[in-house]
Amino acid sequence: MSLLTSVKSELIKTKRSSSFWLSLIGAGVIPVIFLLIYLIRPDKVVNQMKAMPWETHFFQGYQQFSSLLLPIFVILICSQIPQIEYKNNTWKQVFASPQSIGNIFFSKYIAIILMILFLFLMYNIFMILAAVIPSFIHKEISFLKHPINWAQLFELNLKTFISLLGIISIQYWLSLRLKNFIAPIGIGLALLIGSMMAFGFGWEHVFKLPFAFPLLTLVNLPKDGSSGHALLNHEWNSIGYFVFFTILAFLDMKYRKQRG
């Protein structure tokens, strides 16, 4: 119950903050590009969209989104929420309020995850709109003649989200630790690019690198729109990293000598 109150207090703080806009912009970039392609050059996509338009649309969307843009926005959101306290010098007031350290830690964590889920939700809504709107204008685009494959869409979202859990926990810990918001973002981007290179070289241990997980999930997505696939090795690893770094970050906050 009291955790709920702390989360509520956290969400008030995100009002008009950059994390809200980051989520919205992050969700909008790829769908806007798709919308423009469908509107301006429908002839380029009409053929490949004929058989399974929604499946192809969602698959191609995630292919663009989760390779780079999504992890970057996740890194930014993770750093923005703790940064609200650093920037305003408000940690001391938070720690001097009657909340357990657990509530302070997890309420921010939940706020971050809610913000990322909001990003996912808005991305999906924008993607659907990017398909529906041009269908009214260009009759040859066949989205309206086919039902949305909800099972595939759900699995795409779920697997991508799970692949991000490792990054989320590491970035949250870094952002709590480091006062300067550039530092966690810089470290996150360096790790992300390093992992992409390791993937590019086909390193056999790449499935152990948390920042490579979204990419690994992406390349293993079924192109045929099928669903019901089990979690892959690296996706389990992502959950493992998440548990480990969450505990580490919590203990770090709990046993810190100096707060605020």
Next chain:
Amino acid sequence: MTANPVIETTNLNFSFKSGFKTLSNVNLFVPQGSVYGFLGPNGAGKTTTLRLLLGLLRNQEGKLHVFGKDFASNRIEILSRLGSLIEAPSLYMHLTAMENLDVYRVIYKVAKTRCEEVLRIVGLDQTGNKKAKQFSLGMKQRLSIAIALLHQPELLILDEPTNGLDPNGIIETRELIRTLNKEHNTTVLVSSHILNEVERMATHVGIIHKGSMLFQGPLSELQQMKTRQTALEVQTNDNVRAASLLAAHGKADLQPSKIVLPFQGNEQTAAIARLLVENGLDIYAIHPQQNDLEQLFLDITSAN
């Protein structure tokens, strides 16, 4: 000191780095219903003590009791009964005054009407949609006080609340502290480095210097001590001659531009003036020595 203490620390020791003690054996005793002025120059250990009281620093040595309970094992209960303002204002600059209060309103579980009430108390009820970043420093400080008051705490811990305020703001804050103390029986622990300010609002005083408590007790006790320690300053057109004339009135200390005598009362002052005038000296100034914090420290340390 018979009243129940709201805050009591026993032999509080703290060091940021090993070897250098920021606090050494601090025994703070804040009686219930008092306005306790916590006095000391910058870097004396005031903020460190207050941070320990709020659990912002981990206690290293000594006992820390608030409302008669051990802090470490009753942290949340104690924090829910006190309001605090530590150092610079801690506000969410992208939020309005009301939204800033909302952040804490849900945590302290207070009614929305209480927010309007505290904004009225600190005079910020007309700020509407204005964001905190557009506030003047005085307004920010007042909003921070409003947050501290939100849940009608039994104890207020204010760290230099008048820092950066204009004279008007200082007087208003002082009045507010007095009113809260008298009308709501709120115990207030307020730190300051200005003796004058503390004398005007405190009922009890604690003086800390280089991490140690130099004095602690009711304000009246401090004032008695001060009178005992007060000196009289005399400036004339011929200080050397004046000093020899005044030798009869206790040991006159001849300093470069003045003579300093132990103060013995108004009659003595009048007698000195008469003596100097009768001997044809021009008196430029004759007044009790300014008792600033620095002087007070010297006095107390020499008295100890």
